[in-house]
Amino acid sequence: MIKTDIIIIGAGPVGLFAVFEAGLMKLKCHVIDITSNPGGQLTELYPKKPIYDIPGYPKILAGKLIENLLEQAKPFKPGFTLGERADSFKKVGEYFEITTNLGTKLKGKVIFIAGGLGSMEPRKPKIELIDKFERKGIEFYVKDPETYLDKKISISGGGDSALDWAIYFSKKSKHPINLIHRSKSFRANKDSVEKVFELNKKRKLNLYLDSEVVSINGENDYLNSLFVKDRSGKGYNLKTDYWFPLFGLVPKLGPLGHWGLDIDKNAIKVDNTNNYSTSKKGIYAIGDINTYEGKLKLILCGFHEATLAVHGAYKYIYPDKKKNLKYTTIQGVTGF
Numbered sequence: 646m647i648k649t650d651i652i653i654i655g656a657g658p659v660g661l662f663a664v665f666e667a668g669l670m671k672l673k674c675h676v677i678d679i680t681s682n683p684g685g686q687l688t689e690l691y692p693k694k695p696i697y698d699i700p701g702y703p704k705i706l707a708g709k710l711i712e713n714l715l716e717q718a719k720p721f722k723p724g725f726t727l728g729e730r731a732d733s734f735k736k737v738g739e740y741f742e743i744t745t746n747l748g749t750k751l752k753g754k755v756i757f758i759a760g761g762l763g764s765m766e767p768r769k770p771k772i773e774l775i776d777k778f779e780r781k782g783i784e785f786y787v788k789d790p791e792t793y794l795d796k797k798i799s800i801s802g803g804g805d806s807a808l809d810w811a812i813y814f815s816k817k818s819k820h821p822i823n824l825i826h827r828s829k830s831f832r833a834n835k836d837s838v839e840k841v842f843e844l845n846k847k848r849k850l851n852l853y854l855d856s857e858v859v860s861i862n863g864e865n866d867y868l869n870s871l872f873v874k875d876r877s878g879k880g881y882n883l884k885t886d887y888w889f890p891l892f893g894l895v896p897k898l899g900p901l902g903h904w905g906l907d908i909d910k911n912a913i914k915v916d917n918t919n920n921y922s923t924s925k926k927g928i929y930a931i932g933d934i935n936t937y938e939g940k941l942k943l944i945l946c947g948f949h950e951a952t953l954a955v956h957g958a959y960k961y962i963y964p965d966k967k968k969n970l971k972y973t974t975i976q977g978v979t980g981f
């Protein structure tokens with residue numbers, strides 16, 4: 646079982662910065678996120694948008710900020726469990742034990758909830774048998790891309806995520822992949838759209854525009870084909886081992902809302918005079934997910950909260966040790 650000092654729920658900017666601050670205090674972290682890539686809203690919602698209010702950066706792309714935060718955290722070797730949702734927790738001795746939706750168990754002396762707007766849950770198409778084949782041929786996240794390379798893949802969606810994965814798989818897969826989109830135009834980045842049409846010309850990608858998956862079929866409990874219809878009513882049966890419906894993510898407070906913490910309007914109440922501690926000792930909430938008088942949902946405010954929460958966690962874990970604040974210019978950080 647994974648054992649650490651701080652389990653951080655949420656790999657958004659605030660959770661990632663908490664890893665760095667914890668590292669300065671020699672506290673180890675393990676980060677869980679339901680999405681398969683770190684970065685929270687910045688990765689999922691606006692990776693190519695410039696941000697103008699990060700101190701020291703007059704302008705930085707959201708995706709680049711996440712890259713930098715990962716690099717800054719790297720010397721402290723955080724663990725990551727991606728593509729899994731923190732579902733429940735219990736206290737076992739001095740440790741909290743968290744169980745994810747896939748049954749992974751993690752132990753930590755402290756929990757930081759940095760869950761932002763909540764876990765980014767996939768938008769699921771309303772088609773018969775969708776639940777039956779989930780994780781048996783239907784995947785809403787691409788967790789370990791290498792494992793699908795010799796399979797027959799179909800992807801639905803017209804946004805960045807659908808196109809990025811369609812490009813990735815059509816370059817690497819053994820079989821041409823199918824990309825199904827209900828419109829003629831895409832919402833994704835222009836470069837990606839051009840690449841998709843090029844790959845279609847090279848027959849590495851079969852494009853089904855103005856089309857939708859209307860039914861699915863399986864054998865021995867596993868998906869084996871999709872039935873796609875276009876607007877004119879023409880139908881296609883696509884042999885498919887794995888179907889990725891990538892229709893975007895919807896944030897939901899989800900299971901964190903049932904952990905017995907004080908909640909106010911979908912956010913976790915914290916004491917901002919006591920290091921952003923929640924109503925349960927040893928559990929802190931930082932970033933967009935928390936609320937207190939005067940709260941501002943800004944990255945910069947989340948960084949401040951993460952720093953103070955780490956100091957609170959240190960006092961909680963080592964109540965008898967005194968830790969004086971040391972400037973990084975004095976203590977340095979090895980690994981850069």
Ligand SMILES: Cc1cc2nc3c(=O)[nH]c(=O)nc-3n(C[C@H](O)[C@H](O)[C@H](O)COP(=O)(O)OP(=O)(O)OC[C@H]3O[C@@H](n4cnc5c(N)ncnc54)[C@H](O)[C@@H]3O)c2cc1C
Pocket residue numbers: 654655656657658659660677678679680684685686687690691695696697698729730731732759760761762763764765899900901931932933934942943944945947
């Ligand atoms: C379009 C847009 C533009 C913005 N522009 C700016 C800006 O210019 N400046 C600025 O300061 N802010 C901006 N923001 C707000 C900023 O993105 C948020 O303040 C910031 O993302 C909060 O970071 P976070 O780490 O708290 O949460 P998030 O970025 O939301 O990350 C939280 C992560 O936790 C995960 N998670 C939640 N629950 C669970 C669970 N149970 N198990 C596993 N994982 C879980 C989620 O999947 C998510 O990945 C903008 C927001 C949007 C939407």
